[in-house]
Amino acid sequence: MMLGQLRVIYSAFRLAMLHWIADPQWVIPNVIAPFVFTFVALTLFKGAGGPFGLYAVLGGGMMGMWGNTLYSSGFAIEFEKWQGTLEDVMATPSHLLHVIAGKSISNALFGLTNMVAILVIASLIFRVDLGVASPVLFAVSIVLTLLSVSALGLIFASAFVLSRYTQVFANGLEFPIYVISGSMFPIALLPFWIHPASYILGPTWGIEAVRIATAESIVPTVFWVNLSIMVVITFIYVLLAGFLFSKVETKARRDGSLVEA
Amino acid sequence: MPMLETSQLRPEPSKGKAIVAEHLSKTFRVTKGVLKRTKTPVVAVKDVSFEVDHGELFGLVGPNGTGKTTTIKMLTTMLIPTSGTASILGYNIQKDANEIRKRIGIVLGGERGLYTRVSAVDNLRYFADLYGVPAKLRDKRVEELLQFMGLWDRARDRVETYSKGMKQRLHLARGLINDPQVIFMDEPTIGLDPEIAKETRKMIQELVEKGKTILLTTHYMFEADELCRRVAIIRNGEIVALDTPSGLKKYVMDTSIVEVEGFGITEKEVCQFREASEVLAISAELGEDKQILKIQTARGSEIISQVQEILKNSRIYDMKIKEPTLEDAYLRLVEGSRR
Numbered sequence: 001m002m003l004g005q006l007r008v009i010y011s012a013f014r015l016a017m018l019h020w021i022a023d024p025q026w027v028i029p030n031v032i033a034p035f036v037f038t039f040v041a042l043t044l045f046k047g048a049g050g051p052f053g054l055y056a057v058l059g060g061g062m063m064g065m066w067g068n069t070l071y072s073s074g075f076a077i078e079f080e081k082w083q084g085t086l087e088d089v090m091a092t093p094s095h096l097l098h099v100i101a102g103k104s105i106s107n108a109l110f111g112l113t114n115m116v117a118i119l120v121i122a123s124l125i126f127r128v129d130l131g132v133a134s135p136v137l138f139a140v141s142i143v144l145t146l147l148s149v150s151a152l153g154l155i156f157a158s159a160f161v162l163s164r165y166t167q168v169f170a171n172g173l174e175f176p177i178y179v180i181s182g183s184m185f186p187i188a189l190l191p192f193w194i195h196p197a198s199y200i201l202g203p204t205w206g207i208e209a210v211r212i213a214t215a216e217s218i219v220p221t222v223f224w225v226n227l228s229i230m231v232v233i234t235f236i237y238v239l240l241a242g243f244l245f246s247k248v249e250t251k252a253r254r255d256g257s258l259v260e261a
Numbered sequence: 262m263p264m265l266e267t268s269q270l271r272p273e274p275s276k277g278k279a280i281v282a283e284h285l286s287k288t289f290r291v292t293k294g295v296l297k298r299t300k301t302p303v304v305a306v307k308d309v310s311f312e313v314d315h316g317e318l319f320g321l322v323g324p325n326g327t328g329k330t331t332t333i334k335m336l337t338t339m340l341i342p343t344s345g346t347a348s349i350l351g352y353n354i355q356k357d358a359n360e361i362r363k364r365i366g367i368v369l370g371g372e373r374g375l376y377t378r379v380s381a382v383d384n385l386r387y388f389a390d391l392y393g394v395p396a397k398l399r400d401k402r403v404e405e406l407l408q409f410m411g412l413w414d415r416a417r418d419r420v421e422t423y424s425k426g427m428k429q430r431l432h433l434a435r436g437l438i439n440d441p442q443v444i445f446m447d448e449p450t451i452g453l454d455p456e457i458a459k460e461t462r463k464m465i466q467e468l469v470e471k472g473k474t475i476l477l478t479t480h481y482m483f484e485a486d487e488l489c490r491r492v493a494i495i496r497n498g499e500i501v502a503l504d505t506p507s508g509l510k511k512y513v514m515d516t517s518i519v520e521v522e523g524f525g526i527t528e529k530e531v532c533q534f535r536e537a538s539e540v541l542a543i544s545a546e547l548g549e550d551k552q553i554l555k556i557q558t559a560r561g562s563e564i565i566s567q568v569q570e571i572l573k574n575s576r577i578y579d580m581k582i583k584e585p586t587l588e589d590a591y592l593r594l595v596e597g598s599r600r
Binding site: 004007008010011012014015018019022023083084085087088089090091092093094099250253254255256 | 289290331334337338339340341359362363367369371373374375376377378379383386387388390391392393396419435
């Protein structure tokens with residue numbers, strides 16, 4: 001990737017961070033809510049044994065990451081329209097994809113801090129033993145899953161450029177992804193016809209890699225296979241998002257749908 | 262005020278015209294109805310052609326909703342024309358959109374279009390990055406622009422705490438962040454206090470003195486008269502006249518303006534004037550406390566008795582005959598041709 005594109009991604013990331021700091025009300029739905037979810041799950045399954053603690057923590061963390069990403073993808077466009085800046089941004093030589101990518105990564109990162117907080121609380125208050133066998137592989141898989149989640153958010157963001165119902169779509173897409181990516185419980189528990197949808201989601205493989213990294217006996221090959229599949233899927237997401245953004249931008253320039261509808 | 266530094270990356274201006282619009286048209290499809298939806302074509306701009314020289318300040322004037330902003334958006338690559346084409350600095354708006362975006366600045370104006378929760382510095386740095394301003398130049402240019410706009414003292418404050426005039430100056434600063442050769446300004450003084458509007462006009466003039474090409478839309482005729490070398494008057498999406506301000510005034514050289522200030526003048530009486538064959542065009546400001554009519558006529562003082570007759574039920578405070586201005590020419594071209 002060109003240095004200029006990375007600079008645009010970083011600049012959008014920085015601006016999103018500044019907005020988060022300037023306007024911390026988003027902490028409630030995006031940080032506190034997943035935390036409460038984890039708290040409830042750990043309380044319900046306290047002493048149940050098995051990997052419940054892990055699922056509760058991963059589920060809460062994934063909820064934070066995906067919720068933030070989806071929110072940022074949808075709201076990033078809506079926010080630009082509200083501020084009246086979408087046209088100004090699209091009138092620059094930078095690709096809107098890179099701008100939204102920066103915002104998407106920034107929001108997923110906030111979700112990740114939520115996961116870290118959940119991990120600490122789960123360990124200190126609920127004494128959940130996640131038994132992270134390989135902290136390094138755990139960290140690698142979490143960071144790559146975060147990027148995969150961000151890339152998935154980009155695909156949805158392209159559609160949000162055109163629609164005035166972004167918030168409705170964002171709300172509707174939030175829970176299905178938690179469920180079918182296997183963050184809340186193993187996808188084996190889902191009906192078999194949902195499995196293809198699970199397998200085309202990069203985060204499904206990432207969550208599995210995270211889970212493997214916490215297992216007592218890691219099978220490195222399985223870990224890396226899962227992670228590699230996720231990387232390939234994420235790469236396809238980015239290519240697809242780039243293609244969709246180009247198409248959507250052309251359509252928006254033809255229809256005049258860049259301003260607040 | 263410090264001079265803006267010209268980017269070393271900037272290529273020499275292209276030969277020929279800075280802006281060339283050739284038969285530009287734009288039709289939007291508007292959805293009507295709720296249960297039974299139908300798409301209706303609405304023509305926003307129709308067959309617009311003009312050229313702007315390098316270093317020229319060109320005005321595009323017309324009433325609201327007549328296609329000024331749509332024209333600017335097509336020229337700045339934000340909208341794709343339905344037909345026709347245009348080039349900026351020799352680059353085609355459809356084929357070379359990115360090359361154009363690097364070389365132009367856009368000032369859309371108004372209170373929106375800025376990130377109000379962050380500072381002016383953060384707004385400008387962000388857009389500098391989006392425009393690919395070299396990192397070593399960025400902060401220097403941000404400071405220079407904020408100094409130039411008189412915003413440096415409040416540069417670190419959140420934009421939401423700025424007055425309307427300060428926001429407008431920040432818009433201007435952002436439009437200059439990439440040191441553009443051509444600047445498009447869409448009603449840059451709308452809604453500003455007279456003093457700040459005057460200051461803004463002064464800044465616009467300084468930019469022209471520095472060699473920038475500016476296309477400005479406005480519906481303030483005195484502004485177009487004061488600033489623009491040439492003015493195109495646009496009505497219902499079509500250019501109805503294009504000339505220098507003095508050239509446009511010639512359209513109304515054979516007329517005089519009867520200006521009436523009174524109380525109790527109603528819309529019905531204004532309609533009576535519109536129907537009178539001696540009246541070429543009329544503008545009416547029907548305020549609560551007083552009403553002002555500007556009647557264009559070729560008969561000069563001969564019309565006064567007719568004015569008194571139509572306004573016999575109203576109180577007339579003052580009536581005078583004036584020389585026509587650019588606003589009158591505009592009124593004649595826009596209002597007169599509707600008759």
